[in-house]
Amino acid sequence: MISAWSADDVRAAEEPLLAAGAPLMARASFALATQVLADLRARRRHVRGARAALLVGAGNNGGDTLHAGAVLARRGVAVTAVLTAERVHGEGLAALRGAGGRVVELAAAPDRAPAVAAEVSAADVVLDGLLGIGARGALRGPAADLVTELTAVVGMESAEHDRSGSADSIPTAAGGVTAGAGRPWVVAVDLPSGIGVDDGTLPGPVLAADRTVTFGVAKPGLLLPPAARVVGEVTVVDIGLEPVGPPAVRRLEAADVAVSWPVPGPSDHKYTRGLVGLVAGTATYPGAAVLAASAAVRTGTGMVRYRGSEPVARTVLAARPEVVTATGRVQAWVVGPGVPTTRDRDDPADDGQHDRGRGALAVARGDLPGMPYGPVPAVVDAGGLPLLGETSPPWFVLTPHAGELAGLLRSRGEDVHRDDVEAAPLRWARRAHELTGATVLLKGGVTVVAGTEGAWAQADAPGWLATAGAGDVLAGILGTMLAARATDVVERPALAAEVAAAAALVHGSAAERANPGGPVAALDVAEAVPGTVSTLLGLR
Numbered sequence: 001m002i003s004a005w006s007a008d009d010v011r012a013a014e015e016p017l018l019a020a021g022a023p024l025m026a027r028a029s030f031a032l033a034t035q036v037l038a039d040l041r042a043r044r045r046h047v048r049g050a051r052a053a054l055l056v057g058a059g060n061n062g063g064d065t066l067h068a069g070a071v072l073a074r075r076g077v078a079v080t081a082v083l084t085a086e087r088v089h090g091e092g093l094a095a096l097r098g099a100g101g102r103v104v105e106l107a108a109a110p111d112r113a114p115a116v117a118a119e120v121s122a123a124d125v126v127l128d129g130l131l132g133i134g135a136r137g138a139l140r141g142p143a144a145d146l147v148t149e150l151t152a153v154v155g156m157e158s159a160e161h162d163r164s165g166s167a168d169s170i171p172t173a174a175g176g177v178t179a180g181a182g183r184p185w186v187v188a189v190d191l192p193s194g195i196g197v198d199d200g201t202l203p204g205p206v207l208a209a210d211r212t213v214t215f216g217v218a219k220p221g222l223l224l225p226p227a228a229r230v231v232g233e234v235t236v237v238d239i240g241l242e243p244v245g246p247p248a249v250r251r252l253e254a255a256d257v258a259v260s261w262p263v264p265g266p267s268d269h270k271y272t273r274g275l276v277g278l279v280a281g282t283a284t285y286p287g288a289a290v291l292a293a294s295a296a297v298r299t300g301t302g303m304v305r306y307r308g309s310e311p312v313a314r315t316v317l318a319a320r321p322e323v324v325t326a327t328g329r330v331q332a333w334v335v336g337p338g339v340p341t342t343r344d345r346d347d348p349a350d351d352g353q354h355d356r357g358r359g360a361l362a363v364a365r366g367d368l369p370g371m372p373y374g375p376v377p378a379v380v381d382a383g384g385l386p387l388l389g390e391t392s393p394p395w396f397v398l399t400p401h402a403g404e405l406a407g408l409l410r411s412r413g414e415d416v417h418r419d420d421v422e423a424a425p426l427r428w429a430r431r432a433h434e435l436t437g438a439t440v441l442l443k444g445g446v447t448v449v450a451g452t453e454g455a456w457a458q459a460d461a462p463g464w465l466a467t468a469g470a471g472d473v474l475a476g477i478l479g480t481m482l483a484a485r486a487t488d489v490v491e492r493p494a495l496a497a498e499v500a501a502a503a504a505l506v507h508g509s510a511a512e513r514a515n516p517g518g519p520v521a522a523l524d525v526a527e528a529v530p531g532t533v534s535t536l537l538g539l540r
């Protein structure tokens, strides 16, 4: 698991260490320099003679960068520091000068930004030390001018990396092109300057990194979209920080999902494994029912009970003969894939699914006295979202994409559109959780989950997963995972968010497995789930 703490929590963790005289900046800058030297060695034969450009801001982030630059200069790297503020970290500057580094004072001559950017872009490696956790809002002044010029020269996309990463690395969510000749390797110091440290927003110009060397612990902005696209490979270096309190954002790794996977034992039978009830598909969208049912079956449910019109049920059974249409006990409901979003009960395209969906959600909420089958978790997707009541329990997991989330929020009085959600996914997922009470899984290239305790950000899927029906597959996977742990999820509401994050990991990993490095169809993703799960379980 990768855990990220807010800027305030990091400062609070630093305080006692600094008071005790711990050399945090020395540790941070030495680790940074060591990583930069390793990257240089990997990219060219000799470190000696390589050119490094340091982008230096007013604060300690610039201090880290200057100290690291001094280490590089002593190893024979030709180091130039571009100072974007009139006052920068004094000790760091003295160290760099003492090691033979060159200094360019951009703050004194801001109109030189284009010429300085051209020089910086000719370096082998650029260290972005303009802003760290002290960042407030978009980059301003000479730092903003320089980054704007640089992004025009070197581009906004970061380089492609090995997705597997190393033990202390977070695989990138970016993708993109390999940093080739003519484009410097960009290393962000603590974080790419100008990202929203705690919310992952991109309020202004940001130089996309190939690697981020972050100190002590990850910061939320490194995991969250859209900033997660510009962080490159994240390397967390230990400087002795131990934040107290829960992390703000977490990311599950495969091994985390493996340890909590419910593996059936000799005393299990289909009713103990969890039954999924599925209200999905209409005559207009029968495929969604097939996809969700296939995914639920392939994730290892005890049984799928399908609820829908007879022609759609026949289509589902033709694809998945394991599915049952008889009514009975259900441990988790999936409501809404392939169901139209209209609120009109008389819509002929509705096929009766709105009424079935409302009924299922009432059972899942535990609203029906005398009904023995609730409360149980529910996945509420697509056309199920408008069926929600004013408030929902946290064991309901809503699975909108950005457009659907904006619609849900508008229906509750927020003036928000798809673009707003895409610019600040965590903020709006949280808002939807506050307004509805439900756990909210917001789908996207990085999937964000907001629940009763903290948030999750999963970046497991290749871009190829952005294909019709992929969301229906996720709904089926999540339904099975919730059904298997139904009692726990209802009793411990925070668990719903963790299971949702785990489902996003399984979904993304299955997409990668279905056709590594190439296009996938939604049904192929469902078919790849059993193999994905056995590979995960091999990690136990």
Ligand SMILES: NC(=O)C1=CN([C@@H]2O[C@H](COP(=O)(O)OP(=O)(O)OC[C@H]3O[C@@H](n4cnc5c(N)ncnc54)[C@H](OP(=O)(O)O)[C@@H]3O)[C@@H](O)[C@H]2O)[C@@H](O)CC1
Pocket (backbone or CB within 6 Å): 014, 018, 024, 025, 028, 029, 057, 058, 059, 060, 061, 062, 064, 130, 131, 132, 133, 134, 135, 136, 137, 138, 139, 140, 141, 143, 189, 190, 215
């Ligand atoms: N504490 C420690 O010992 C350790 C700290 N460490 C390192 O320190 C970093 C945090 O350092 P920090 O607190 O000095 O803040 P930092 O991010 O460098 O910048 C603040 C400066 O930037 C300015 N500024 C703010 N927003 C701006 C904007 N949008 N555009 C332009 N300027 C802006 C702001 O000016 P102000 O807004 O206050 O006028 C202020 O001058 C941390 O990320 C890590 O790298 C490690 O070495 C471990 C040990």
Ligand SMILES: Nc1ncnc2c1ncn2[C@@H]1O[C@H](COP(=O)(O)OP(=O)(O)O)[C@@H](O)[C@H]1O
Pocket (backbone or CB within 6 Å): 401, 443, 444, 445, 446, 447, 461, 462, 463, 464, 465, 466, 467, 468, 469, 470, 471, 472, 473, 474, 507
């Ligand atoms: N750029 C991307 N990279 C990786 N996964 C993506 C990307 N865009 C979307 N996805 C994933 O693809 C799925 C699309 O779901 P959705 O939009 O509901 O499609 P549909 O309604 O057609 O099933 C989601 O799980 C989402 O997280």
Ligand SMILES: [K+]
Pocket (backbone or CB within 6 Å): 061, 128, 129, 130, 131, 132, 188, 189, 190, 191, 192, 193
């Ligand atoms: K930085």
